[in-house]
Amino acid sequence: MVTSLFRHERIKTTKTKAQAVRRTAERLITRAKVDSVHNRRIASSRLYDEGIVAKLFTNIGPRMKERPGGYTRIVKLGARQGDASEIVFLELVDYVLKTDEAKDKKAKKAEKKARKKEEKEKTEKADKDDKEDKEKAWRKRTEVKD
Numbered sequence: 709m710v711t712s713l714f715r716h717e718r719i720k721t722t723k724t725k726a727q728a729v730r731r732t733a734e735r736l737i738t739r740a741k742v743d744s745v746h747n748r749r750i751a752s753s754r755l756y757d758e759g760i761v762a763k764l765f766t767n768i769g770p771r772m773k774e775r776p777g778g779y780t781r782i783v784k785l786g787a788r789q790g791d792a793s794e795i796v797f798l799e800l801v802d803y804v805l806k807t808d809e810a811k812d813k814k815a816k817k818a819e820k821k822a823r824k825k826e827e828k829e830k831t832e833k834a835d836k837d838d839k840e841d842k843e844k845a846w847r848k849r850t851e852v853k854d
Contacts, residue, residue, distance in 0.1 A: 710736065713780075714760050714768060718799035723782070726798040730780050733798075737779045740769030771802055 709729045713719050714736075721729070736754060739747040743765050751761050772779050783797040 711755050711757055711760050713798060713800075714755070714764055715757075717803050718797055720785070720795065720797055722788075723784075723794040723796050726782050726796050729798060730782065734777065734779050736764065737768060737772055738777070740764045741773055743769065768800065775801070 709719065709721065709725065710732050713729060713733055719726075719729075732754060736751050739750055748761060748765060751764060752758070755761050755764070779801055781799055781801050781803075783799065785795045785797060787793065788795050
């Protein structure tokens, strides 16, 4: 579960499991703040994925460098319907929801669409004006002089 926490930076689990995982995760993050061979070997003995060990020491550890502790947070979600055990989110403190990014992307997409629509209208108007000018010039040339 510690590996999953570092991989996804947020996991949904029961309260007791989260408290157990939290202890191990916080100790590993404290080790990851100082990148040494000894600390990497200790982390590797707990985490069985070398990619996650690398992420811990290159990404998560440096992000938590200034924090004296408390790298994880437990957010209560309520009781599970089947057995009424308390369900929580265990997440890293600096975790940011991805829905904010999705909202930003939607806003940018809408803005881009509006710009395209404006440009299309401008080009259509210019084409219409150009067509009218050509038609006037043609009429002027083909007009029978009395």
